[in-house]
Amino acid sequence: MSAILKAERQGDQAVVTGAGAWLVDQAGWLAVRLRRLPVRLAGVRRVSLDLCGIERLDTSGAWLIARTERHLQAAGVEVTTEPPQGPGDADLLQHVRSLKLAHHRLAEPPGAVVALLGRIGRAMEEAGRLAVALLGFYGAIFLRTAAALARPWQIRWTALAHHVEQTGLGAVGITVLLSFLIGLVMAWQGATQLVRFGADIFTVDLLTIAVLRELGVLLTAIIVAGRTASAFTAQIGAMVLNEEIDAMRVIGIDPIDTLVLPRFFALLLAMPILTFIADAAALLGGAMVVLFELNIPWVQLVGRFGEVATLTHLLVGLVKAPVFAFAIALIGCWNGLRVERNAESVGRMTTQSVVASIFLVIVVDALFSILFVRLGI
Amino acid sequence: MADPDPIIEVHGLVTRFGERIIHDGLDLTVRRGEVLGLVGGSGSGKSVLMRTILGLLRPSAGTIRLLGADLTSLSREKLVALRGRTGVLFQDAALFSTLTVAENAQVPMRERFGWPEALMAELACLKIALVGLPDDARDKYPSELSGGMRKRAGLARSIAIDPEVLFLDEPTAGLDPIAAAAFDELILQLSRTLGLTVVMITHDLDSLMRITDRVAALINGKAVVAPIDELRRLDDPWLRQYFGGPRGRAALEAGQAAG
Numbered sequence: 336m337s338a339i340l341k342a343e344r345q346g347d348q349a350v351v352t353g354a355g356a357w358l359v360d361q362a363g364w365l366a367v368r369l370r371r372l373p374v375r376l377a378g379v380r381r382v383s384l385d386l387c388g389i390e391r392l393d394t395s396g397a398w399l400i401a402r403t404e405r406h407l408q409a410a411g412v413e414v415t416t417e418p419p420q421g422p423g424d425a426d427l428l429q430h431v432r433s434l435k436l437a438h439h440r441l442a443e444p445p446g447a448v449v450a451l452l453g454r455i456g457r458a459m460e461e462a463g464r465l466a467v468a469l470l471g472f473y474g475a476i477f478l479r480t481a482a483a484l485a486r487p488w489q490i491r492w493t494a495l496a497h498h499v500e501q502t503g504l505g506a507v508g509i510t511v512l513l514s515f516l517i518g519l520v521m522a523w524q525g526a527t528q529l530v531r532f533g534a535d536i537f538t539v540d541l542l543t544i545a546v547l548r549e550l551g552v553l554l555t556a557i558i559v560a561g562r563t564a565s566a567f568t569a570q571i572g573a574m575v576l577n578e579e580i581d582a583m584r585v586i587g588i589d590p591i592d593t594l595v596l597p598r599f600f601a602l603l604l605a606m607p608i609l610t611f612i613a614d615a616a617a618l619l620g621g622a623m624v625v626l627f628e629l630n631i632p633w634v635q636l637v638g639r640f641g642e643v644a645t646l647t648h649l650l651v652g653l654v655k656a657p658v659f660a661f662a663i664a665l666i667g668c669w670n671g672l673r674v675e676r677n678a679e680s681v682g683r684m685t686t687q688s689v690v691a692s693i694f695l696v697i698v699v700d701a702l703f704s705i706l707f708v709r710l711g712i
Numbered sequence: 713m714a715d716p717d718p719i720i721e722v723h724g725l726v727t728r729f730g731e732r733i734i735h736d737g738l739d740l741t742v743r744r745g746e747v748l749g750l751v752g753g754s755g756s757g758k759s760v761l762m763r764t765i766l767g768l769l770r771p772s773a774g775t776i777r778l779l780g781a782d783l784t785s786l787s788r789e790k791l792v793a794l795r796g797r798t799g800v801l802f803q804d805a806a807l808f809s810t811l812t813v814a815e816n817a818q819v820p821m822r823e824r825f826g827w828p829e830a831l832m833a834e835l836a837c838l839k840i841a842l843v844g845l846p847d848d849a850r851d852k853y854p855s856e857l858s859g860g861m862r863k864r865a866g867l868a869r870s871i872a873i874d875p876e877v878l879f880l881d882e883p884t885a886g887l888d889p890i891a892a893a894a895f896d897e898l899i900l901q902l903s904r905t906l907g908l909t910v911v912m913i914t915h916d917l918d919s920l921m922r923i924t925d926r927v928a929a930l931i932n933g934k935a936v937v938a939p940i941d942e943l944r945r946l947d948d949p950w951l952r953q954y955f956g957g958p959r960g961r962a963a964l965e966a967g968q969a970a971g
Contacts, residue, residue, distance in 0.1 A: 359825075359874040366831050393874035394906060398838045427905050434841040436834075677855045679809050 337361060338396075339388070340368055347380040351403075354388025357396030357419075365396075369403045373410045381413045389419035397424075397431040404432075472669045476599065479591045494597035502563045502598075503605030507612060510558055514613040517554060518546060518620030526629055535629045539639045542621040547648040551614035553700060556659040559606060560692040564667035567598055568688040571671025572681040580672070595668045599661070606660035607653055614652065651712060655703055659696050666692040717744050718777075719877050719909045720765055722935075725774035727760055734760050736933030738774070742877075747903055747910040749920045749940070752930030753950065758913045761930065762879055765911075766800060767791055779876060796824050799875035803882050805866030807854040813840065813865045814850040820872040839868040844898055860891035864898070871902065878903075880912040884919050896922050917955075917963035929954075 338361040339354040351372065357365065376382060386400065400416070407414050418425040445453065483490050525541040571594055574580055580590050618640075625631050670684040670691070720742040727735040734757035742748050752758045763769045765776055767783050776783040779797055781790065807816050817836040821827055827835075840850055843864040854862055863883060870878060883899065884892035900923045903910050914920060920927055920940055928937045931950050936943065944955045944964070954960060 362835070363825055363827050363831070366827075394838065394842065394871070395835060395874055398835065402834075423905065423907055427907075430905050431838070431842075434838070436837050436841055675855070677809055 338365055349376050349379045349382045351384050353386045356391040357389050358391055358393050359395040362395040365399055369399055373406050382407055384416040386419045387417050392419050392424045397428045401432045475591055491597050495601055498598050498601030499605050502602050506562055506609055510555055510609050510613050511616040514554055514616035515620040518617030519624055522621035522624035536639055538625055540643050543643045546614055546617040547652045551617055552610045552652045552655045555610045555613045556696040557693055560663050561689055564663045564688040564692040565685045567667030568671040568685045572674035572684055575674045598668055599664045602660040602664045603657050607656040610653055610656040658699055662695040662699055663692045719744050721777040723775045726772045728772045738935050740928055740935045744909055746925040747923050749924035749927040750913045756930040758930055796873055797876050799870030799878045801866045801870045801880045805862040807866055809854050812851050812853055817868045817872050824873055839872055843868045860887050877909040882913055884916045899923055917960055921963055
């Protein structure tokens, strides 16, 4: 059954007849036709809406009738309505008429340039706000650390040990595997170039310096950022969502003491150890290529390695590890505490943690490079 | 008692999860225009029954006819068309969290009819006014609303394209007594003015007293259906406990005093 709509005009009077089923699936075309009615009936003084023929009516149909009445009246037309006869239909129409519907205006979408500028502006404002908030969190960590060091018996040693296991021991497998493979690949790429100059043995120099100073620590930091920053955010975020953080505060526990500091110091401890392991694994991977692909005897390899691998190179790499750990833990924990009370927020913050901590690690690494070059190390 | 125009007919429904039998030959008929309450203890299969009637779960045996169509042998297209004639309010409203209230109400319209934006915006306004939400709630996100307002917004979405039958899963759970009473009134008013058939899972005895025409109690995998006054008089241990406890008695007394 479909809807029927007719309009007949005689002089300054008009009769609009509606019939059939004025239901939601007919509302699309009815709305268009009814919308044009005031224009089509321009100059008409009196309109009679004869809706007795409507057999079925729902809210959409009733609303269309009420809207048409409003439009016609707004055009200065006198409207008389014969309501539909179905049971309850007149009541429904009356109910819909009585609702105070504020005029809904579709927001005018701004021009592309304005929208772009607006987005840039909002992003800048947000970035500024976040930088200040992050600085505040950074300060809070120092304050709480100082307080914890003054009373070391209050430090949560169990939580610390647990997080060392989670972030350190748990990451050994993946770190060894990836570092070994990267060492292998690097040595291979280096060797194929150096063989052409007959400088095979310099593969050892290339690999040792690259791994000890940069690759080992950077690779570890990226693995840890992906693994641990996300875990910190998700763990703390889930607790925020569950009101556990508020519960802690109410009981008188500082969430920074219980949640943030153990994770922080666990990562500060674990990162240098992981980096050392990654260095060893990458060098081992490289050694495989040197021994079995370049066929350099192992005595010569060890001798060369002994000359190249100075303590300075090792320390240049290792000294960066706690700094990276600091950056990763800072971002991970902070984003966790920033989670809002909706589930979507946990996912968004976790993603952001990984991206932001990898970004920060690489920026800090670049700053270190500049520093070491200036210092001539 | 043959019903001339049933909205839902369930016959011999059996639902089994592994070893556990939830429904064991359950029969249920819902008449056009009535408000049916659905009660039962935890794990008695109220939500499972609702999900089965909605076609979200497949029954192990039995037939279900929803608005005259046999659910078990329906093509995908027919099922989608049928879904347009049913509205559901889930327990926590299940509003799409990335959309505003008005956009939520527009989702069914957009999917079914693809109307012009202006018409959808105006009709969304109408639905939001119908469920009694203030104008400024329109552009808010679900996370910015209180529990009661979220349920109203969910209701606006579920009646967006004028369904014939409305399913409500614990509509008053988690609401304060004032909001719960107001929500009961709203459901009653909508079912009367829009001619809706309502199937409502609830633990709220006040709601049961106030707005249901009949109540279906799920006991031992079967449904016992009767108006609430008759149900109270039936000799069944679970029903006696349900209506005879202190809460049950208080609600009944309040209901009698009011009625």
